[in-house]
Every structure is written in C-alpha cells, then in structure tokens.
Amino acid sequence: MDWLLHPLTLVTFLPLVGVLILLFLREEQKEIIRWVALGTSLATFIVSLVVLAQFQPSNPELQLVIRRVWIQVAGWDIAYHLGVDGLSILLVLLTTFLTPISILSTWTAIEERVKEFMIFFLLLEVGMVGVFLALDLFLFYIFWEFTLVPMYFLIGIWGGPRRMYAAIKFFLYTMAGSILMLLAILWLGIRGGTFSLPELIAQNNIPADVQIWLFLAFAAAFAIKVPMWPLHSWLPDAHVEAPTAGSVILAGVLLKMGTYGFLRFNLALFPQAAVQLAPIMAVLAVIGILYGAAVSFPQQDVKKLVAYSSVSHLGFVMLGLFALNPQGIQGSILQMVNHGISTGALFLIVGMIYERRHTRDMDAFGGLWKVMPVYGALTLIVALSSMGLPGLNGFVGEFTILLGAWEAGQSDGSLRSYLYAGFAAIGVILAAIYMLTMFQKLFLGPLDKEENRQLKDLNWREIVTLVPLVILIFWIGLYPKPFFSLMAPAVDKLVGNLALSVAALP
Amino acid sequence: MNGSVFNVTMFLAIFPELWIFALATLVLILELALPKAQHRSLGWVTAIGLLLGIGVGLVVAVPSPQAQLVWGDLIRFDRLGFVFSLLFMFGASMTALFSSNLEKLGQRGDFYVLMLVSTLGMCLMASASDIIMLYLAIETTSIPLYILAGFYKDDEKSTEAGFKYLLFGAMTSAVMLFGFSYLYGLAGTTNLYELANQVLRNQLSPFLLYGVLGLILVGFAFKISAFPFHFWAPDVYTGAPTPIAGFLSTASKAAGFAVLVRVLWVGFPEVQPYWVYILSGVSIATMTLGNLLALAQRDMKRLLAYSSIAHAGYALIGFVAVSELGITSVIFYLVVYLLTNLAAFGTVAVFEKTSGSSEIASFAGLSRRSPWLAIMMLVAFLSLAGMPPFGGFVTKFAVFAAAVDRGLIGLAVVGVLNSIVGLYYYLTVLKVIYLYRSEEEHVAVPVPQASLLALAVLCIGVIAMGIFIAPGFNIALLGARALW
Numbered sequence: 006m007d008w009l010l011h012p013l014t015l016v017t018f019l020p021l022v023g024v025l026i027l028l029f030l031r032e033e034q035k036e037i038i039r040w041v042a043l044g045t046s047l048a049t050f051i052v053s054l055v056v057l058a059q060f061q062p063s064n065p066e067l068q069l070v071i072r073r074v075w076i077q078v079a080g081w082d083i084a085y086h087l088g089v090d091g092l093s094i095l096l097v098l099l100t101t102f103l104t105p106i107s108i109l110s111t112w113t114a115i116e117e118r119v120k121e122f123m124i125f126f127l128l129l130e131v132g133m134v135g136v137f138l139a140l141d142l143f144l145f146y147i148f149w150e151f152t153l154v155p156m157y158f159l160i161g162i163w164g165g166p167r168r169m170y171a172a173i174k175f176f177l178y179t180m181a182g183s184i185l186m187l188l189a190i191l192w193l194g195i196r197g198g199t200f201s202l203p204e205l206i207a208q209n210n211i212p213a214d215v216q217i218w219l220f221l222a223f224a225a226a227f228a229i230k231v232p233m234w235p236l237h238s239w240l241p242d243a244h245v246e247a248p249t250a251g252s253v254i255l256a257g258v259l260l261k262m263g264t265y266g267f268l269r270f271n272l273a274l275f276p277q278a279a280v281q282l283a284p285i286m287a288v289l290a291v292i293g294i295l296y297g298a299a300v301s302f303p304q305q306d307v308k309k310l311v312a313y314s315s316v317s318h319l320g321f322v323m324l325g326l327f328a329l330n331p332q333g334i335q336g337s338i339l340q341m342v343n344h345g346i347s348t349g350a351l352f353l354i355v356g357m358i359y360e361r362r363h364t365r366d367m368d369a370f371g372g373l374w375k376v377m378p379v380y381g382a383l384t385l386i387v388a389l390s391s392m393g394l395p396g397l398n399g400f401v402g403e404f405t406i407l408l409g410a411w412e413a414g415q416s417d418g419s420l421r422s423y424l425y426a427g428f429a430a431i432g433v434i435l436a437a438i439y440m441l442t443m444f445q446k447l448f449l450g451p452l453d454k455e456e457n458r459q460l461k462d463l464n465w466r467e468i469v470t471l472v473p474l475v476i477l478i479f480w481i482g483l484y485p486k487p488f489f490s491l492m493a494p495a496v497d498k499l500v501g502n503l504a505l506s507v508a509a510l511p
Numbered sequence: 512m513n514g515s516v517f518n519v520t521m522f523l524a525i526f527p528e529l530w531i532f533a534l535a536t537l538v539l540i541l542e543l544a545l546p547k548a549q550h551r552s553l554g555w556v557t558a559i560g561l562l563l564g565i566g567v568g569l570v571v572a573v574p575s576p577q578a579q580l581v582w583g584d585l586i587r588f589d590r591l592g593f594v595f596s597l598l599f600m601f602g603a604s605m606t607a608l609f610s611s612n613l614e615k616l617g618q619r620g621d622f623y624v625l626m627l628v629s630t631l632g633m634c635l636m637a638s639a640s641d642i643i644m645l646y647l648a649i650e651t652t653s654i655p656l657y658i659l660a661g662f663y664k665d666d667e668k669s670t671e672a673g674f675k676y677l678l679f680g681a682m683t684s685a686v687m688l689f690g691f692s693y694l695y696g697l698a699g700t701t702n703l704y705e706l707a708n709q710v711l712r713n714q715l716s717p718f719l720l721y722g723v724l725g726l727i728l729v730g731f732a733f734k735i736s737a738f739p740f741h742f743w744a745p746d747v748y749t750g751a752p753t754p755i756a757g758f759l760s761t762a763s764k765a766a767g768f769a770v771l772v773r774v775l776w777v778g779f780p781e782v783q784p785y786w787v788y789i790l791s792g793v794s795i796a797t798m799t800l801g802n803l804l805a806l807a808q809r810d811m812k813r814l815l816a817y818s819s820i821a822h823a824g825y826a827l828i829g830f831v832a833v834s835e836l837g838i839t840s841v842i843f844y845l846v847v848y849l850l851t852n853l854a855a856f857g858t859v860a861v862f863e864k865t866s867g868s869s870e871i872a873s874f875a876g877l878s879r880r881s882p883w884l885a886i887m888m889l890v891a892f893l894s895l896a897g898m899p900p901f902g903g904f905v906t907k908f909a910v911f912a913a914a915v916d917r918g919l920i921g922l923a924v925v926g927v928l929n930s931i932v933g934l935y936y937y938l939t940v941l942k943v944i945y946l947y948r949s950e951e952e953h954v955a956v957p958v959p960q961a962s963l964l965a966l967a968v969l970c971i972g973v974i975a976m977g978i979f980i981a982p983g984f985n986i987a988l989l990g991a992r993a994l995w
Contacts, residue, residue, distance in 0.1 A: 076980045078988060080836075081912075083980075121878075143908075147899035154898065157938070161946045169946055173938060180934055184927045191908070191915045191923070 008071045012059060013087040016052045016101065017134045020045055020127035027124050035119045039112060042123035046105040046130065053101040053134075060094055065494035067140065067203065075144075082199040086141035091495025092268055093137045095338060095488065096261055099345045100133045102473075103257045107250035109470045110353050114249055114360055115163060122163060126250065129155040133258050137265060142190045142200040146183070149226075152259065153179055156251065164246040171239075171246035178239040182229035189222035193274070206273050206502075216278035223271050224286075230263030233286075233323060234293035237316050244312035249356025252308070256315050256352060257345035264322045264341055268334070272326070272499060276506035279329065283419040286327040287410075291428045293320030298435035302442070307358075307365045310443055311351045314391065317432055318344045324429055325406035329419040329503055333409025334496045335489055340402030342488070343481060347391040347399055350474040354384050357467055358447075361460055367443065372452030377462045381448045383471050388444050390478045392436040398481035403433060521581045524588035526572035527596040527634045530564040535627040542620025550618040554611025554961060557623045561604035561630075565597050578993055584702050585644040590993035592638025594842065594986060595769045599637070602762035602849050603630040608965035609754040609857045613864065615663060616752050622662060626758070629655040633766040637773075642691045642701045645770065646684075649730070652766060653680050656759065660751040672750025679733060679743040687730025693723045706778040720782050727774065728789070734767025735823045736760075738796040745804075748816035753863055756812060757856025760819040761849040768826060768845055772838060776994055783833060791831045795925050798824025802932040811859050811869045814936065815852070818895060821933060822848055828926050829910035832917040835991055840909035843987035847894070847902035847976050854891040854969035857962060858884055865956045871940060876949035881956035885944050890970045894977070896937040897930050902976030902983070909984070 008014055023045025030038055060068055067088035076083040089097065108126060115122050132155070135148030153176055161172035194200040197208055211219065229236045240260075244252050272279050297317030304310040322344070325337030357380065358373075359365050374381040390397035393404075407426050414423035452458060463471075481488060522529065537560065538553055545552070578589035586592075603626055610626075611617040632651030639645040657680060661673015695701055697719060698709040710720065732740040748756040775786055801821030808814040826848070829840035861884060862877065863869050878885035894903035907930065914923040958966070976983045 076984065078981060078984045147904070150899045150904070154893065158945060161942065169942060172946075173935075173942070176938060177931065177935060181931050184930060187908070188911070188915070188920075188923055188927055191912050192920075195912060195916050 008073050008085070011069070011071050011087075012052060012056045013069050013071055013089060013138055016049060016056055016097065017087065017131060017138060019049045019052055020130045023127045024124050027120055027127070030120060032118070032120050035116075038119050038123055039108070042127060043105055043108050045127060046101070046108055049130065049134075050101040050105055053098055056089060057094065057098060060089065060491075062091070062491045063494055065498040066090065070140070072201075075141075080198060081194065082201065083143045083194075084141050084201060086144060086201055087138040088140045089138060091492035092338065092499070093265070094491055095342050096137045096258075096265055097134055099261070099342050100130065100137065100258045103253060103345060103349055104130045106349070106353075106470050106473065107253045109466065110253065110356060111248070111250045112466055114356060118162065122159070125155040125158050126254075129159070129254065133254075133262070136262050140202045142194055142202060142205075144200075145202075146187060146190055149183060149262065150180075152262070156255065156259065159251040160243060160247045163248040163251070166246075167242070168246045171242040174239045175243040178229050178236070179226075182226040182236075185222045186226035189219045193219065202270070202273075211275065213277045213281075216275040217281065220271055220275040220278035220282060223266065223275075227263040227266035227271065228289075230266070231260055231319050231323065232263070232316065233289050234296050234316065234320070237293070237297075240316065241309055241312045244315070244352075245306065245308050249352055249359070252312075252352040252356070253349045256311075257349035260315065260319060261341045261345060264319065264326065264337065267323070267326055268337070268499075272329070272503065276503050279327070280419060280503065280507050283327040283329055283413075284421070287324055287420050287425050290320045290323035290327065291425055291432075293317065293323065294429050294432035295320075295435070298432050298439065302435070302439040305366055305368065307367055307443060307447070308352070308355045310439065311348060311355060314351075314436065314439065315344070315348055317436065318348065318391075320432065321403055321406050321429065324410050324425060327419065328406070328409035328413035329500065330409050330412055331493070331496050331500050332405050333413060334500065335492055336402055336405030336407075336409055338492050338496070339481070339485065339488055340399075340406060343390075343398045343402040346474050346477050346481075347387055350387040350471060350478075351391060353470060353474075354380075354387060357463065362456065367446040369454060370447045370457060371450045371454060372448070373457060373460070374448040375452050376458065376460045379462050379468065383463075383468075383475060384448065385444060386475055386478060387471075388440045390482070392440040393433050396479075396482050398478045398485075401481060401485045520579060520588060523572045524574075524579070524581045524586050524638070526568055527564065527593075527600060528631050530568070531561070531600070531627050531631045531634065534560040534564065535624045535631075538620050538623045538627070547618070550620065551611055553620055553623055554607045554617050557607040557627065558604040558611075558961075558965075561600045561607070565600050565604075568593075568597060568600075574993070576993070580640060580704070584704075585641045586635075586638050587640035587704075588638070591769070591773070591990045592634070594990035595637035595765065596634040598765060598846060598849060599630050599633040599762045602758060602765075602853060603627065605853050605857070605965045605969060606754045606758040606762075608961040609757065609853075609860050610752070611961045612959040613752065613754070613860070616754070622659070625655040625659050626755075629653075629659070630762070633762060636766045637769040639770075640703050640773070640777075642694060642703065645703075645774070646688055646691060649684060649687075649734070649770070652763065653684065656680075656755075656763060659755045660747050660759070662752055662755065666750075668750035669752065670750075672747045675743055676747045676751075679740075683730050683733035683740060687727050690723050690726025690730070693719075693726070697723065703774060703778045707780055710779075710781050717782055717785070720779070721785055724779060724782065724786060725789075728786075731767055731771045731774070732793065735764050735771065735826075736820050737793050737823050737827065738800055738820075741797065741801070741820045741823075744820055745813045745816040748819075749810060749812045749869075753812065753856055753860035753869070756816075757853050757860070760815065760856065761852045764819065764823060765845040765849055768830075768841060772830070772841065772994065776838070787831045787833060790827055791919075791922060794824045794827035794831060794922070796824075797821065797827065798926065798929045802929050802936075805936050806932065808936075809871055811871050811874065811940070812856075814871065814940070815855055815859070818933065818936070819852060821929065822852075822895070824929070825907060825910055825926060828919075828922055829913045831922070832910075832913035832919055834913060834917055835988075836909075836916055837913040838991035838994060839984065839987045840906070840913045842990045843909055843984055844906040846983060846987065847906045847973065850969050850972045850976065851891050851894040851901075851903055854887060854966055854973065855895065857966050857969065858888045858891060861958050861962050861966075862956055865954075866951075871943055873949075874940070874943050875947035876952045877944040877956065879948075879952045880954060881958065884956055884958055884966075887966050887970050888944055889941060890973055892937045892941055894973045896934045898934075900974070900977045902973045905977055905980050905983075
C-alpha cells in the first residue's frame, strides 16, 4: 500500500478527504464548511511543499514516480502512473497555492449552497493536480475530463446572469476538443501496446506524416483550453459569468492545462510534427497576443478586459513554447506561473469591487484611490506586473520568451524570422496601454459618483488573500533564479530530444 | 450427446432458468397466501430471490471453459450464456425493487411473475444454440413484456404502449421466423454450430444467405431497437410503467445483443464482410438518429428512449470490430449500460411517483428538493454521457478502442462526434436539475427504501466499474472467449 501514502497520491487525492467530510455536514453549518474546505486545501498545499522538498532540481528525469498496474487486459497496459519533473512541479505548486486563496475569497461572496460549492471546488483541485502529475495517457484523460464537471457547475450555479449559456459553451467547446484527443490516445496506446507516456516517448517510432495528424488531434484539445486564437470565444463568456473564485482557478490553472499539454505531450510525443508546425503555431500565438490586447482595450466591463488580456498573455506562452529553445520554453513555464498569479490577483481585485458595488462597468468608478488607498496600491502593483514592468514577475517571463523567440528567428531556429518576436513585442506595449487605462478610469480622476464615497477599503481577510500573490510578484520579479533552476534541466532535456528529431528530418 | 440420459450438467446448464421458475411459483403461492396489505413484500421476495439465485449460481453452476451442448444440442452450457443470465437476473432484481413501491404495479403478484418469466426467456436466449430454441426463447421473453408494457389497463398511454409493442414485435418476429425457415431449408439443420459447416459444404450462394440474414436481422434489430426498427421504443418507453421501460431498455436489449453475437459470429462467419458492412451502417444510423432526436425531447422518458437507441449504436461499434476485443467490449458495454440506465430510469420512477410528471421541466430544482436523488441522477447521466470516472467512459473507451484496433477510424470518429451530441442533452437535463429553480423547491422528494437500496447499488456499481476496470472487463472477456 506504499503508493497510497506516496506524496504524489496524497497531493492529488487529499482534497477528496475534505469532500467526504463536507458530505456529512449540514448545509446550514456554513462557517464550519468554509473552514473544512480551507483547511483541506491548505493541507494539500503543505503536502505539495513536501513534494517540492523531495524534488531534486538538478535531475532532468521524472521523479517520485509511482507506477501500479491498473488495467492489463486485451493487450492494453494502463497504469496508475504519476510522477513530477521540472515541467510540472511549478504548475502543481501553483494549483495548490491558488486553491486556498480562491476559497478564502469566497468567504462572503458565496452565501448560497456553500456546501456544494466547496465540494465542487475541492473535486476540481483533484482533477487539476492529477492532470499535471499523470504520466499515463488514459489516466491523464480521466483527470482532464474530470475537471470539466465541477467547473461546469461552478459557473452554472454561482455565476452571473448568463451563466447557463456560458457554462454549456465552456463544456461543449472543451469536450469537443478533448474527444478528438481521446481518439489519438486510443491510437497511440493500441499501436504502442502501452499508455505510458515515458515508454511511448522512448519508442519514438511514429512516422512523420502520422505525427502531424496526432499532433493536430492533441492540439485540438489543448488549443481550445489555452485558448488559442481563433478558438477563444468560450473564454470571455466563461470568465465574465463565473464567480470570482471560479475565474481565478479558470485563468490561473485550467488554461495552463492547455499549455502544459502542448509542452508535455505535443512537443515530447510528436517532435517532428512540432518542428514542422512551429511557424503556424507561432503565427496563431502572435495573432492571439495582438488580438487579445486590441480587444481588451475598448472593454467597459473590467472583468471582460482581464479575460481578453488572458488571451494575449497566453499567446506569449504559446510563442515561447514553439520557439522550441531553452529560453523560450523556460520563459513559457515561468509565464504560466506569472499569469496564474497576476491574472488570478486581477480577478480577485475585480471580485472585491464587484462585491461592494455590484457592477463592473468602468464608468461607474473613478477616483477610488481617495477612499480605498490600500486597494488602489495593491491593484497598481498587480496591474504593473500584468503589463510586464521590469522588477515585477511579468517582465521576467515575457522578456525571456521574447529572447527565445528572437533566437528562434535565426536561420537555424524553429521560426526562421524575427517578425514573430517583433510583433509580440508590440503586445507588451498594448498591454501597458489597456492596463493603465483601466487603472486610470478606476482609481484616478475626481471621486464624482455618490455611491463610491462610502466604499470601505479592504478588510483583513481580503488583504490576506492578496498579499501572498503580491509577495510572489516581487519575488519572481527580483530573483527568478530558483524558479528557473527548478525547470532548467528538464527543459534542456526536452529541447535536446527536439534537436535530435530536427536532425532526423529530411 | 444423448438427450435421453439425464446428467447433472444438464440441470446445471439451465440452473438460472430453474431457479427463476421456482421463484415465480413461490411468488404466485405467496400472493395467494399473504394478506393484501403485505403484497408489497413480493417485490423484496423477487429481488432477494434473484440475488440469491445469482449467488448460488456463482457457487454451483459456473460452466467450465470447455463449453458443452446439452438437452439435445438445444442449449450451450458456456460462460457467455452464464454471464448474460446473471446480468438479466440482476436487472430483474433491481426492477423488482423499483416497482415495489408503485401501487398499481408492486402489489400485484402477476406483475412479478410476468417479469420473471420474461427473464427466464432472456436466459434461454443467451444460451440457445439452436434456432428453434432461440425462437421459442425470444417469444417467451417478448409475450410477457407486451403485457407488462400495457400493465396499467386504465391508462390509455400504457395500453397504447402495450399494443404498439405487440404489433411491432409480432410483425418483426414473423419476418424473423420466415428467415429461420429458409435457413433450415437451405442448410438442413437448425443447430447454430452446425450451420456454418453446412453452409460451407452445400456451397450456398452468398446472395441467398444475404437475403436470409436480412430477414433474421429484422427481428434482432427490433430487439435492440436499432435503426430502422427503433420506432416503437419512444412510445413504448413513455407509456409503459417506468421500471418496465427501464427493464426493456436494458435487460431486453442486452438479450437481443446476446443473440446477435451468437447467431452472427457462430452461424454466419462465411458472409462476415456482408454483415459487418450492414451493421456498420446500422450502427452509424442508429446512434446518429438516436442522438439527434433526443435533442428535441421534452419528456424524460422519451429522452431516455432515444438515448437508449443511440447506445445500441455505440455497442454495435464494438460488434463490427470483429475481434475478441470487440466482443468483450460489447459485453462490457452492456453490463455497464444496464447498471447506468436502470439507475436513470429508477430515479425517474421515484421522481414521477411524487410529482406525477416526467416532463424534463418538472425536474427543475431537484438538487434542492432531494440532493441525494439529484446526485444519483448526476452519476447515471454523466455515465451515459461517457464522462470519467464513471463506467460509461470506460465502456465507450473500450468500443472505440476495438474499432481503432481494427483500423475502423472512421467509425470511431462518428462515435466520438455522436458522444458530443449526447453530452449536450444529458447536460441539459443536469442543468434543469442543478441550475434551475422551481416553485416547489420546498417539497421534498421522498425516496422509498427499496428504490434507495437499488439506486445505491447501481450507482456504486457504475462508479466501481469506472475505477476498478479490470474485474468487469475480465468477466466480459470470459464471456467473449466462450463463444467458440
């Protein structure tokens, strides 16, 4: 039974213990329910720190691997197979870190059906952590799909006025993509005689023309999740309608499942297709960067602005991934974390003002700094981080990605043109414009709306939810080395494999 | 084998049938002996009796891997029939529990007797190795079901359902019997396992065989409600007593598949490309039609009827992937589908009893009225939709895998696209249950003990099948290997 007490099993399934406790509490015991949920998610976070402590950064291989036979019939080989390496460790930590923060943010925002809310939230955490740890394609798919149902209900029950439309759209978009991936998984598993990812990578014998199809099938699932332009249209709806905590997790973690999927599966399983398709993916990424930024600018709804800015930020992540060099990929992974922190914080900030004023229309505000200085200061830091000000986390990620994209623009790189990096850099400028406009409309100018004069500044609970995020914003911005050193060996190994495949190309 | 000498094996071979027969007799006697107030307990007697039968059967009557023909070669004592027999008994037992709280249904002994006789027929269907026996078994199954579908005599819809079912059933089984008669004329034998040899020896024209096979397929397609013989299902499911609709859509359908597997695989290997071709088309048409029509439904039972048509299509995918994995996936599919769909109809039956309606809209706010019932519907519907970690996902995975394994990528793609359509309407139901509010929210929906037990067993089964996959799969594999 050693696998049951293995840290990776614990970090994945510990939230289920909370779910079990919650099932036997009564709906009226709201306070206890909230504390149980928060306690469970904090315990999960602590376990994830234990995982980090046991993790050896210098080792590029998968670590803490558990593998137990699950289904071995009819020539299938499906295993309960978990492991962690430099590509996934930060995302696992991000998930376990954002979950308690999100739960804390619901303390007064969610008053109805608290028990169900917390149950769905903890179930969601199981799925998310599982996605980042699973090394068996079958198991991965189960976790991947498993995240859909709780998120569907989080949007559908506790969301805004158009919640049902948004929830169904979210579900169908994601499902449509992932079911194509299922076919590709079946094909791979049956052909290779195993569903184990490391073994399939080691086989490395998929013909180049088939790789393209498989790459596209996996990409369908991941590109919708990311979301890449032009498959992004579910995202603004889902984000705007979702409750604050749902938006935080959606932006912070669920979108990363898509980028992580590209990194873990597409690049590793289909290296030749990845090299061949890299320019196309990069074009889509750059369009996403510019489109997201351009559409963010005219938004009146703050939450919608943040949602579209996600499309832009994730374009950077995708560009870095398909630079296919160490800088690009390292920058991408860091930018996944950065986006989770900054955009998560932005959604929290939007949620706080919405809870007070029940509107998110920018014209309803103005001059808020005078009544809510703490809120204003925190928002400023987060907004600056999101637009990539040097010294804060966003800059480090975007800069590294741009470096990678520039290098990939050389004649022997994956992109073979400097235009990608050039256009992407415009996105940074656009981000500054829309973020600062938003800040100005909300906080500067005269305090001329009567309703805004009585607004209370943040309370202790709200400060506690934001401060850990702000600390990380500074930490990554000023001293990113520990984060890079966690992922560097694994990224180098991945890039090394890619280079071998490029050499094999005709 | 000599039919005139009795031996133990012969009786073991029909152990499920004997047990069910004895149980039906017991129920009849008890109905006379017990006062009317205690007639509810007949449901428990039936259910527990059947479960006991499964238990005893597993101890004493497990067939050896080496199949035997018994009773003058009418019955094949093998694991395929055994697996299916136990499945039917389980399904009947759950149906009895669901029925026991319904006033006009559960307090009448004749109801349980009819259901048991029908189950007996299904067991024979699964193990018949002779077309005469097969035809008798099919009729033994069908005739009680016609009566059961029309059991509410004073309800017009139920009467209509019974009558429609009877007309359709009689028609298709006549066509099938016509096909059987030709088969005997051509091959000179009624034994399925001889048939293939005879066909080879007599060098029959394949065109003749195509025609005969087409006639026979009519009867089978009716049983599994496959296109184009699916028309009866929505009307019959809506009118019939809800537990019976559940029984029809699961056990009866599984019995149809059991026969289909044996007859086509054993009797007609010579013209395999032909029936693979036909059934691929039927599979695509069935699932597409079922799913598309389900989108437009407003009544829960009609929706489940169309969904059950669609599921026949999915199961056929595994069937036309002609391989051991294919057959295994079909059996596995049917096992999990039986659990899932019985749970779905069971929850509808419970809800209908309180609200008097099976309109989808009337399920609004169910998650507040009865959280546990809502969770059970959630499990059942997500499993039907093929979402992990429920059994429905694994079985869909298995049939698609069987198709991909044989290179039928196109068929798998159609199946996958269909799953998306299916997902949409299952989600719509869950949306009504979980997201909509209603004015009757404060009125709880009580779940009677018997139904609660059955639902709990079924839901736990669905989840267990989805998580511990190997046991279920291995049982299906045992069944599949016994085919030859």
